Amino acid sequence: MCGIVAAVADSNIVPLLIEGLTRLEYRGYDSAGLALRDDASGGALSRFRSIGRVADLAEQAKNQSATSGIAHTRWATHGIPSERNAHPHMSDGIAVVHNGIIENYVALREMLLAQGYVFSSDTDTEVIVHLIVHLAKTAPDLFTAVAQTCKQLEGIYAIAVIRAADNCVIVSRHGAPLLLGLGDHGNYAASDASALLSVTRKIVYLEEGDVAEISLHGIRLVGAEGALLKIGVDRPIHISTLSAAEVEKGDYAHFMQKEIFEQPEVLAATLEMIGGAQSLSPNIFGATAPDIFADVNSVLILACGTSFHSGLVARYWIEQLAGIPCTVEIASEYRYRVSVPNPRQLVVAISQSGETADTLASIKFAKSLGMEKTLALCNAPESAIVRECALRFLTRAGKEIGVASTKAFTTQLAALFLLAITLGKIGRRISAKDEAEYLNDLRHLPLAVQKVLTLEPAIKIWAQRFADKHHALFLGRGLHYPIALEGALKLKEISYIHAEGYPAGELKHGPLALVDEDMPVISIAPNDALLSKLKSNLEEVASRSGELYVFADADSAITESARVHVLRLPEHYGLLSPVLHVVALQLLSYHIALVKGTDIDKPRNLAKSVTVE
Ligand code: F6R
Numbered sequence: 001m002c003g004i005v006a007a008v009a010d011s012n013i014v015p016l017l018i019e020g021l022t023r024l025e026y027r028g029y030d031s032a033g034l035a036l037r038d039d040a041s042g043g044a045l046s047r048f049r050s051i052g053r054v055a056d057l058a059e060q061a062k063n064q065s066a067t068s069g070i071a072h073t074r075w076a077t078h079g080i081p082s083e084r085n086a087h088p089h090m091s092d093g094i095a096v097v098h099n100g101i102i103e104n105y106v107a108l109r110e111m112l113l114a115q116g117y118v119f120s121s122d123t124d125t126e127v128i129v130h131l132i133v134h135l136a137k138t139a140p141d142l143f144t145a146v147a148q149t150c151k152q153l154e155g156i157y158a159i160a161v162i163r164a165a166d167n168c169v170i171v172s173r174h175g176a177p178l179l180l181g182l183g184d185h186g187n188y189a190a191s192d193a194s195a196l197l198s199v200t201r202k203i204v205y206l207e208e209g210d211v212a213e214i215s216l217h218g219i220r221l222v223g224a225e226g227a228l229l230k231i232g233v234d235r236p237i238h239i240s241t242l243s244a245a246e247v248e249k250g251d252y253a254h255f256m257q258k259e260i261f262e263q264p265e266v267l268a269a270t271l272e273m274i275g276g277a278q279s280l281s282p283n284i285f286g287a288t289a290p291d292i293f294a295d296v297n298s299v300l301i302l303a304c305g306t307s308f309h310s311g312l313v314a315r316y317w318i319e320q321l322a323g324i325p326c327t328v329e330i331a332s333e334y335r336y337r338v339s340v341p342n343p344r345q346l347v348v349a350i351s352q353s354g355e356t357a358d359t360l361a362s363i364k365f366a367k368s369l370g371m372e373k374t375l376a377l378c379n380a381p382e383s384a385i386v387r388e389c390a391l392r393f394l395t396r397a398g399k400e401i402g403v404a405s406t407k408a409f410t411t412q413l414a415a416l417f418l419l420a421i422t423l424g425k426i427g428r429r430i431s432a433k434d435e436a437e438y439l440n441d442l443r444h445l446p447l448a449v450q451k452v453l454t455l456e457p458a459i460k461i462w463a464q465r466f467a468d469k470h471h472a473l474f475l476g477r478g479l480h481y482p483i484a485l486e487g488a489l490k491l492k493e494i495s496y497i498h499a500e501g502y503p504a505g506e507l508k509h510g511p512l513a514l515v516d517e518d519m520p521v522i523s524i525a526p527n528d529a530l531l532s533k534l535k536s537n538l539e540e541v542a543s544r545s546g547e548l549y550v551f552a553d554a555d556s557a558i559t560e561s562a563r564v565h566v567l568r569l570p571e572h573y574g575l576l577s578p579v580l581h582v583v584a585l586q587l588l589s590y591h592i593a594l595v596k597g598t599d600i601d602k603p604r605n606l607a608k609s610v611t612v613e
Contacts, residue, residue, distance in 0.1 A: 001607035002087075002099035003027050003073040004178065005195045006160040006169045008214050009186025010067065016188075017071040018058045020195035023247055025054055026255065026401040027191065028607030029073035030081035032057045035088040035095035035162055036066035043164045045095055049086040067186075067216075068167055070160040072097035075607045078105070079122030089121060091129045093164040094136070098125040099191060100156035100176040101612045108152065128159060136163075146170040147211045147222065156357060156612060160189055168215040173206045176611045177355050177384070180204040180212060180219060182237065187214045191609075193240040194247045194399060201240040204231055205382045238382065246399040254600045256402035256494070260586050261453060263407050264446035267579075269396035270411040271442050274418070278436040282422050285375060286391035292373050293426050296346040299326040300371075302334055302362040303350040304610070306405040306489060307412060311350050312482035313578050314416035320575070321430060321438075322423035331362035332613070341369035348375045348419070352400060352408035353609040354383020361613075363388050377415050379408050393419070402601045403608050404493045406586045409486065410449070413579050417442060441576055451570035452583045456591075458567055459584065462549060463591030469520055472497055473511060474585075475504040475541075476524040477534050483524055483578045487585035494593040494603050504537035515546040522588070526569075526577045527553040538564075551584050553577075 003024030007013040017034050033049035034057065046064065050056040054073065072087040078101070079085035088095035102108070105124035108131060113119070117130040128149060136145035142163050150157075156175035162168075171178055171189045181188035183200040189212070190196050193203050206212065209224025221229045229235055252258035273284055282289040299318050301311035311328040318326040331349075335358060349363045354376070363374055363385065376389035379397045386392050395411035421438050424430035430438075466472070472491060476484030485501035492499045502511050504523065515521065521541045525534055535558065541548055548564045550556075553572040560566045573580050593600045 001027050001075045001609050001611045003029065003191045003195065004070070004097050004099055004158055004160050004189065006070045006171060006189040006214065007186055008068040008167065008169055008216050009183070010216060011185065012065040013067060013069055013186070014061055014064050016199060017069055018054065018061065019198060020190055021054045021057070021071050021073055023194045023197070024073055024191055025602065026403065027073065027075070027609050028403055028602060029075050031074045031083070031086035032072065033074070033086045033088055033097070034061060034069055034071035035090070036061070036064055036069040037162055037164065037167065038066055039167070043167070045090065045093060045162065045164045047088055047090060047095060049083050051081055051083055051086060068162060068169060070095060070097050070162050070169055077101050077612055078124040085121045085123050087125060089123065089126045089129045091117065092133045094129055094133055094161060096125065096129040096132065096159055096161050098128055099158040099611060102127060102153055102157065103155035104153070128153065132161060142166050143170055143211065143213045143220070146172060150174065150209070150211065158191065168213050170211065170213050171206070172209070172211040174208050175357065178206050180206065180214065182219070182231070186216060187219050189214060193242055197240070197242060197244060197247065203238045203240050204235045205238065207235065242399060247401065253594070254402065254590070256404055256406060256590055256600050259400055259402050259407045260583065260590060262398070263410050263583060264450040266397045266407045266411055267414055267449060268446040270414050271445070272396070274439055274442060277439060279432065280418065280422050280425065280435065280439065282426065284418065285393050285422070289391050292391060293346070293423060295344055296324070296373060296423065297344040298324050298342060299346045299348060299423070300366070301326065301328040301348045301350060302331045302359055302366070303328070304331050304356055304358050306409050306486060307350040307352060307359070309482045309486040309489070310409055310412040310416060311348070312485070313413055313479060314420065316479045317417055317420035317575060318423060321420040322427050323429045324423065324427060331356070332358035335362040335365045341371055343370050343372070345371055346373045346375060347371050348377060349385050349389060350377045350412055351383070351385050352379045352397070352405055352412070354378040354380035354385040356385070356610050357613050358610070360384050360388060377412060379411065403603055403606050404490055404589070410579050410582065414442065414445065417576065441574065445576060445579060448571050448573055448580055449583055452580050455567060455569070455584055456587055459587045460591045462565065462567070463588060463595050466495070466497065466520060466592040467595045469497055469518065471514065471519055472499040473514065473519060473521045474499060474501040475507065475521060475537065476501070477504045477530040478528065479575070479578050480524040480526060480581060483582050483585065486582055487522060487589070490586055490589035491592060493606060494589055494600050495596050495598055496604070497592065504534050507537050507540055512540060512544065515541055515544045517545045517547065519546055520549055521546050522549045522585070523551070524581045525550050525552040525556050525558055526581065527556045527572050528577070531556060551581055
């Protein structure tokens, strides 16, 4: 979703703004822009905007030089992607970039129109800049005008503001992420640390309602209540451990491919804490986890998209290993429905980014219903969702840049398996012997995934056959039904082929009508208790001239024929089998998208971090 970079430094900041925007491209965007303050001319603002890629903006601004400026990648919410809607928006010598949605923009717009302000875009953002101009007429300084403006905004925002007359940038956030960067030659702000890697690793995460004035020699920071805050005391300084390699593709053609291949490594990192242990401590979820878990009688998982799918797999694990009910809800639905709160329920928010607006709101909503036993399962340590929850487990997938989630998903699965074992142990459902065996299975998981990656050449050959397809059906049963959903989501996201995931037993209740010779049916067929049932479902497809692509285990006893293609995964992996099968499906989607020539890392219309509703 939108990205912000802002800088005030002792030398030209234009290359940094462009590099920062390039680093934020992965978040998804449709236009880009920047506003620069020209010291030489005594502070005039110049603005550049482009509806193309950041590279086009770089071309426009290549001869510019400035020591302060703000920059933005926009993901359209209000108003089509166009130059007039691209940020920064300007009014009377002030420029603003904004990430989020202003919910009361219609009322503010009417008020400002009545005051004579002229609007030149269709965005909600433009009200912010006119309101700042309006309030600056009576406010003692720009900082106060921005703080007063923020008090009138309803909704979600991270903003950066620059004025021709001041050599500083003012930033604030509420609901959308924004952090400060402290450098040796300047000070900065950005949506995430990757944008600032070339100038600093010293990061300060802003809290809800903070307003900061960034200047060359320091940062003035005021909290939501108006108190002056000390950086390093009230807001800790974090040293980002993000490596440059994490945000670069290396030898891979796409970030998605790199991230698929990183899975053995990031699974090992996520599971590092179990070391050689034969037994798990609930403390891996936080110091108060033993007390909280002891009183839990059920689990509610809240998440969106791919993270929702990991929750669906976890439901099978938790009910089987811990013997307590587990429900999984799409966060955007749960937050608006009337549900029956259960204060003894463990509420688990799963999120790669930790900033997904719906997931964050759903956890707040659960808390408002008296459900205080909350656990964040997240890949971003200082994210809003982590801070909102009583307990946390941090996956160690590293930065995920490809919009389609891969390594974040499998590390979530590893973490959820740890949760299921922990709850099973607390509920005395798992013996010490079983626990030790599950931990051994987890330790072996990175190697098992590595073996699945060796299937890439064979999957590549399959992918060729999908080039002219418009639809695909993914089938799974039991634990692998959510993997069918995830396989279908991956395929539609990056190849734009319409795909549906179904529990195979449901086929004859409707989707079988779609099956013909043009409909590839991808089936996950591990050698588990449901295999014989699944085989009957596959027969139903074969007898309607459907073409089957089956991911089976070595011993699944599925016979190949002209219209039944079989790839065998190297190992059968019991309860953890979904982790292996999904890797094969990620590779399939990736190679189909490659054949189709789509923009794999930045699929159309999608954003990496969905910070608006
Ligand atoms: C799909 C994908 C999305 C995200 C969803 C939730 O490949 O990445 O469906 O899973 O937007 O995002 P997080 O996990 O950051 O809350």
